[in-house]
Amino acid sequence: MNFNEAVATALAPTGKLRVTINLGNPILANTDQSTGRPSGISVDLATELAQRLEVRVEFLVVDAAAKAVDAVTNGSADLGFFAIDPVRGAGIAFTPPYVLIEGCYLVRQNSPIRDNSQVDDSHNRVAVGAGSAYDLFLSRELRRASIIRVPTSPAVIEAFIEQGLEVAAGVKQQLLSDARRYPGLRLVEEPFMTIQQAMGVAKVRGDAAIQCLREFVAELKASGQVYALLTRHGIHGATVAPPHSC
Known part of the structure; x- marks a missing residue:
């Protein structure tokens, strides 16, 4: 799927997609020892999204989920990768889980x-x-x-x-x-x-942006891209979420 200009502006209002990456969950992200940069399935998904939005991606690396939640809710990051939880859901809208x-x-x-x-x-x-x-x-x-x-x-x-x-x-x-x-x-x-890992944005970004993110995740699951990323990063014990999970 492609994103229209209004959705791209809602998701990346500064002209770049600022994504918080939590290194506290090594299943989703780690530091590449050769480059010092974050790597992992969440990094790859964020990069794919930025390419579709036709903006560059910028990573805000944190060491705990609570810090990632704060970054998205206070607007210092546009997007994060979280486990779905009703407490977080007060201010954050989640996609369906991908893993x-x-x-x-x-x-x-x-x-x-x-x-x-x-x-x-x-x-x-x-x-x-x-x-x-x-x-x-x-x-x-x-x-x-x-x-x-x-x-x-x-x-x-x-x-x-x-x-x-x-x-x-x-x-x-x-x-x-x-x-x-x-x-x-x-x-x-x-x-x-069972921890449902999803992408999340602040609810204030609007329903259209949230719906497009949901469709983006659904497409990547259906196409096999999420499974391919799990395989690429050697992640064992995690599974692709069912197509209609929410």
Whole structure:
């Protein structure tokens, strides 16, 4: 699909598409070690969108989802990549999800916790990245366990170990990587949530711009481009969202 001039102006009012990239989710974005620039599926999707808008793209790199949300809501970025959540939805309009990833728990090998139902206990402390999708979700779902928020998602494992916490929560792939780096840890295999990753813009950008973004994501899923990007970046454990998911 192509974007008309009015939509292009709504999405990129400065003449360039300013996109915030959250490095706190390594499934979607990382720093290219050879160039120092951000890379990953979210970077590629933003670049594709800028090409269709016929503007250049500029990346605002952050280390936490909450910072990306702030950048889009305060107007310092035009577009971001987020997990869909009703709290964020107060000011941000989401496209349908393009990728689904899993949120899981990590515990010590000798932990009595074997399934998700055992986490919400008054003696358990759960480390989460502040403002992350799983922080927002668990803040609604956990009634007895304590939530310990750390500044960024990649810092969760360090806080979990250093503070002797009972549970770490995060993206499954990140936790599996952590378990390989730190002996004596194990993943609780059953996901506690499915994280729907979407593109998001401030609602004030208007219905026409939002609808065009939704059609853009739907097209990239249907054409196989999202799947190709997952393959290109070697992302395992994430799946392309169904065509009509919302």
